[in-house]
Every structure is written in structure tokens, then in C-alpha cells.
Amino acid sequence: MSTRDATMMDDVAEILLDTETISSRVRQLGADIARDYAAKDVVLVSILKGALPFLADLMRAAPIPLALDFLEVSSYGTSTETSGVVRVLKDLANPIEGRHVLIVEDIIDTGLTLNYVIEHLRAQRPASIKLCALLDKPARRIVPLQIDYRGFEIPDKFVIGYGLDYAERYRNLPFIGVLRPEVYRR
Ligand code: PRP
Numbered sequence: 001m002s003t004r005d006a007t008m009m010d011d012v013a014e015i016l017l018d019t020e021t022i023s024s025r026v027r028q029l030g031a032d033i034a035r036d037y038a039a040k041d042v043v044l045v046s047i048l049k050g051a052l053p054f055l056a057d058l059m060r061a062a063p064i065p066l067a068l069d070f071l072e073v074s075s076y077g078t079s080t081e082t083s084g085v086v087r088v089l090k091d092l093a094n095p096i097e098g099r100h101v102l103i104v105e106d107i108i109d110t111g112l113t114l115n116y117v118i119e120h121l122r123a124q125r126p127a128s129i130k131l132c133a134l135l136d137k138p139a140r141r142i143v144p145l146q147i148d149y150r151g152f153e154i155p156d157k158f159v160i161g162y163g164l165d166y167a168e169r170y171r172n173l174p175f176i177g178v179l180r181p182e183v184y185r186r
Contacts, residue, residue, distance in 0.1 A: 008170060012160070012177040017152060019174045022134075022162060025151050026054065029132065030061020032149060033102065038064050041127075042100045045092065047117065048072040050106040050171070053163040054134045054151075058104060069093055071120075075113050084112035084142070088120065101126040102149075106163045107135040111143035118145075135159065135176070158184065 046055045048070055059066065072090035101121055108114055114131065121129055132149035139156040158181070160166050161173030166184060170177075 008173065011170070011180050011183045012173070013180045014178045015175050016154060016157070016159060016178055017162075017176040022151075022176065023057065026057045026134070027061045029149050029151060030058050033058070033132065034062040034064045037062075037066070037100065037102070040100045041067075041098075042102055043067045043069050043094075043096055043126075044102050044104050045069050045071060045096070045121065046104040047113070048090065050163040050165065051104050051134075053171075054106050055104045058132070067094070067099075069096070071117060073113060073117065084110065084116075086113055086116040092124075096121065096124050096126040098125070098127050101129045103129065103131045105131065105133045107137060107159070108133045108145060108147060109137050109140045111141050111145045114145055115143040134162075135164075 042064070044055065044059060044066055046052070046068065059068070069092045070090065071088065071092060073086050074089050075084070075086050103114070103117065103121070105114060118129060130148040131145065133147050134151035136147055136150050136153045137156060138153060157178045158166070159176050160170035160179045161176045163171050164176065165171045166179050170179070
């Protein structure tokens with residue numbers, strides 16, 4: 001293990017979901033999605049940047065014709081809390097009118113970001129909108145949301161890895177871990 005790996009691992013308090021656990025759940029979700037969308041014109045809409053590793057694995061577990069598109073949003077707030085005020089930094093590249101949209105997200109926390117994103121997409125008149133989230137942290141929910149495909153329910157801990165960051169770091173950890181509180185209190 002290099003010094004940099006050791007430093008990143010030193011900041012992990014515990015491994016919540018290991019690589020194999022994530023991979024097996026993502027394969028199940030992909031199979032469910034493939035079954036439900038087999039005959040539909042579906043666009044996976046992913047929210048940059050945290051959902052990228054999940055999207056990459058999920059789409060390869062769903063062997064059906066599908067399209068990809070991306071939204072980038074920024075929510076104002078502190079480094080560990082969302083404020084609910086959302087701004088679209090990058091909008092979809094292609095129209096979704098009349099198409100089936102499946103939003104692919106890494107985590108639903110307060111629900112404020114997704115609540116905004118769903119309204120934003122609904123205004124573009126897709127045939128349907130459903131939500132697939134790898135992680136659900138219900139203890140923090142402010143806006144109720146229906147998660148149609150959910151990977152795992154997790155406790156109210158600050159999680160990093162498999163796309164999730166703290167101050168843009170740790171996204172490349174191959175598991176989902178809990179960040180040591182000392183790191184964000186520094
Ligand atoms: C995360 C996550 C969701 C949002 C969820 O994104 O990807 O978009 O926070 O939080 P909420 O339910 O409280 O609104 P983040 O803003 O960290 O951006 P990132 O994907 O680039 O890491």
C-alpha cells in the first residue's frame with residue numbers, strides 16, 4: 001500500500017459496504033431495471049459527479065438498449081449540509097419529451113436536490129420519471145421522495161467512496177466507508 005493509500009484509509013472510520021456487497025446489489029438492481037424497461041425508450045439521467053461509479057456499474061448490469069444523459073447541479077450550503085437552493089450548472093444534452101427517464105443517484109439525504117431535479121425534468125414532459133438511488137439515508141429526509149429502485153438504507157453517518165466525496169476527495173475508494181469526524185472538523 002502506498003503512502004497516499006494509507007493516508008486515505010487512515011481517514012476511514014469503518015467500511016459500511018464493501019466492494020462485493022455493492023457489486024452484488026448493483027447487479028440485482030440492473031436486472032430489475034432491465035426487466036422493467038426492456039421494451040421502453042429509456043434515458044438514464046445521472047447527476048454529476050457522485051453517481052458516476054454507480055451509473056457505470058448499473059448500466060453494464062442492465063443489458064437493454066438505453067441512452068445516457070447528465071445533469072450537473074450545485075446546492076448551496078456548507079461542505080457537509082445541503083441548503084435546498086439548487087442551481088443547474090449543466091443541463092441535459094437531449095430532449096426527454098415522451099421518453100422514460102430513470103434518474104440515477106448515489107445518495108438521497110434530505111431529498112432537496114432530487115425534489116428540485118424531478119420538478120426540473122417533469123417540466124420537459126417525459127413519459128415517466130422514476131428514481132434509482134444506491135443509498136438512502138432516511139433519518140435526514142426533509143422532502144418525502146419515492147425511491148423506485150433502492151440499493152441500501154444507511155444510518156446517518158458521513159459516507160465517502162464509490163463516488164461520494166468529502167471536499168472532492170475519496171470518490172475513488174472502491175467501497176463505501178464512514179469518514180472519521182476528525183477529518184471534517186479539522
Ligand atoms: C449529493 C448527492 C445528491 C445530493 C443528495 O451530491 O449526489 O445529489 O448530495 O443530498 P440531498 O438529498 O440532501 O439533497 P453533492 O452535492 O455532494 O455533489 P456530488 O455528486 O458532485 O458529490
